[in-house]
Amino acid sequence: MLRRLVTPLTLCCAALSAGVQAADLTPLEARWLQGMAPVVTHARQALALPLDVVVQPQAAPGAAPLALGFVDGRCKLVLSMRGNPDGQRQLDTLPPALLDAALELMAAHEMGHCRRYLDGAWFRLPAGFSAAQAPDSLAADLRQAWQDMRAARCEEAFGDLVGLAWTRERHPALYARLHAWLVKERSADVIPGSHHDTLGWLALARDPAVFGDAAVFDAAERVWRRGLGG
Numbered sequence: 001m002l003r004r005l006v007t008p009l010t011l012c013c014a015a016l017s018a019g020v021q022a023a024d025l026t027p028l029e030a031r032w033l034q035g036m037a038p039v040v041t042h043a044r045q046a047l048a049l050p051l052d053v054v055v056q057p058q059a060a061p062g063a064a065p066l067a068l069g070f071v072d073g074r075c076k077l078v079l080s081m082r083g084n085p086d087g088q089r090q091l092d093t094l095p096p097a098l099l100d101a102a103l104e105l106m107a108a109h110e111m112g113h114c115r116r117y118l119d120g121a122w123f124r125l126p127a128g129f130s131a132a133q134a135p136d137s138l139a140a141d142l143r144q145a146w147q148d149m150r151a152a153r154c155e156e157a158f159g160d161l162v163g164l165a166w167t168r169e170r171h172p173a174l175y176a177r178l179h180a181w182l183v184k185e186r187s188a189d190v191i192p193g194s195h196h197d198t199l200g201w202l203a204l205a206r207d208p209a210v211f212g213d214a215a216v217f218d219a220a221e222r223v224w225r226r227g228l229g230g
Helices: 027-045 086-092 096-118 140-170 172-187 199-204 216-229
Strands: 051-055 066-071 074-079
Touching: 027 051, 027 074, 027 086, 027 096, 066 096, 074 096, 096 140, 096 172, 096 216, 140 172, 140 199, 140 216, 172 199, 199 216
Parallel strands: 051 074
Antiparallel strands: 066 074
């Protein structure tokens, strides 16, 4: 699952806009790309999102295995697997029956970030909602960091809900299990109110019926706004 957002993106990388030779990829990279392919194809063809897939060829210990960058008006889906045990660890946490659908959920999470960037809405709340203000007790030099953290939390929540809305649409029989997996991921070492504390929104999405019959982005935004209001 995404742990941080890469932007701006300055990487020595192999771009996969049209694909690279299979020999250029490790088995782990190929497995992630295979699992994410339905989302990438949908984003490019059905939604016409300017989305590129990037594989970092250098070792990236400590990096998020999957993250999103935004460069020159294009979204960059970045895999950082080499020298990074988290890429395999992420797969090892999943039963084989959930693996492909979970990789799709993670890619759809990033697709949600891409949509927000392209809409010029990143770190912005919808009309009618006000951003939380930093506590008065917080030192002045930390208040902007606090507000950025709260804004990032809202973006992570939107991404999670896009992932779940995609799951509801494409893998309804696996929804309950993938929702439980996502809750477990977000609960690990969570600091309440921090960047990846999306548990309030995930609680709203426990029943997939909350998304209604809307398309993925619209369905996610409906539940996201409910969480903002709460």
